Amino acid sequence: MSQSVAKSCERCQTLPEKLELEGAGRVFLWLPLGHSFGKLVKVLGDSGREYQVTPQAQCVAVRLDGSHLGNFVADVMGALTGEESRATRALFVQGHGEPGLGDYPRVGSLTQLLTMARAGWLVDMLAEKRVTSHYQPIVRAKDTREVYAYEALLRGQERDGSLVPPGKMLSLARDADLLFQLDLAARLSAVREAARLGLQVPVFINFTPTAIYDPAFCLRSTVAAIAEVGMPPQNVVFEIIESDHTPDANHLKTLIAYYRQAGFRVALDDLGAGYSSLNLIHQLRPDIMKLDMELIRGIHQDAYKASITEKLLELAQKLGILTVAEGIETPEELRWVREHGVDFVQGYLIAKPASPPVTKTPSFTD
CATH class of the missing domain: 3.20.20.450 (EAL domain)
Structure with a gap:
């Protein structure tokens, strides 16, 4: 059997690395429209957070710790409309660097980033x-x-x-x-x-x-x-x-x-x-x-x-x-x-799910 045939599915067996959402890093947000970009910049300015903007790309990079990522994304989504949140692209990158080519497959919606930030217990x-x-x-x-x-x-x-x-x-x-x-x-x-x-x-x-x-x-x-x-x-x-x-x-x-x-x-x-x-x-x-x-x-x-x-x-x-x-x-x-x-x-009248399971089930007669 060739190696390619014997190989199992990496998609099923590979978990996302929690380190991607841990430690100090930056959240990059690409806004869909100019007024969305301006709205977010104003909210960030009022919050006192450390951030950088790239106006030509309508991108905002915000400095924070990964442990606060979920709360931050929730705050951002609260400042934007539902359509703006769905259209905004987001990525968390550890450290101080810019996103590399290997990071871009992880770019997703704000909702996806919020979910991943809260999915640590499942990972x-x-x-x-x-x-x-x-x-x-x-x-x-x-x-x-x-x-x-x-x-x-x-x-x-x-x-x-x-x-x-x-x-x-x-x-x-x-x-x-x-x-x-x-x-x-x-x-x-x-x-x-x-x-x-x-x-x-x-x-x-x-x-x-x-x-x-x-x-x-x-x-x-x-x-x-x-x-x-x-x-x-x-x-x-x-x-x-x-x-x-x-x-x-x-x-x-x-x-x-x-x-x-x-x-x-x-x-x-x-x-x-x-x-x-x-x-x-x-x-x-x-x-x-x-x-x-x-x-x-x-x-x-x-x-x-x-x-x-x-x-x-x-x-x-x-x-x-x-x-x-x-x-x-x-x-x-x-x-x-x-x-x-x-x-x-099958049903609760007979038995509920259990481990070990029920082996003696009741008799029901008409």
Whole structure:
């Protein structure tokens, strides 16, 4: 195998250096318009900060310590309109020097700089591998005592051991351009924690299509981890989040083909949460469809939800696709999906995500 083929994805595995935002340095701001430039210069003059201007480039360089960067950028954004902030380019450079050619790829919007200034805790978490997984059982609808699989769910860990919810991490990762790194860390954690816990049933692993450029490179570490722990490929189900998918159908098909070639199965998650569910079913032809929890919530009392879900289940049954109803919280919801032919169920009525996961799930009878 050539070195280029064996090489893993640097985009997924390289973290931004926190040093870029630490220590003494200068913030360079390139303003979009002359009156924006004048407005900022006036604000800086009133603040007493040390700064330099390059009028012909509509550039302002402000001296400050990186630890104060977030507050400074927030102040600047407060002085400009929303459109001015979005159009202003910004860069933090350590020391006293001018930006070099190697610095310009880091030039971004004011919003991006603010996000990166506040993303240090997430960079630390990724660098220190404080990303873990909790597992929620997926059980057979007809007999909820039988665990069919577990879904791996992302969790972060503070240094004191307390948990960080996934929403906080994912939101910041998207804004700070760290989604590639977080998505990879979540996949690796799902595999390695499942092996450590000795899970012998299928494991559902979420992945974000937009965080993968080329599966042959971006997914190489994940596939290697699965092989390393000896997890059978048929016990790995990768979930595509329907409501967060890439608009490029060909890219999705390439990802699915890569997974299937490696022997893994594919699930379409959050079915019913987006507008393109039917198109995705025929384009991706998933092995498993997961019905979105909002579609299931109170389904026994909502004729619209019931009609939509009945058609999706009928379609899945005709196509031989297994189905999972997510977010089951009441016996009535369980009874409805059971009566309408759902294969598996998942939700707080059965068990919450945990590590180690629940192994004995309750029985529900009609």
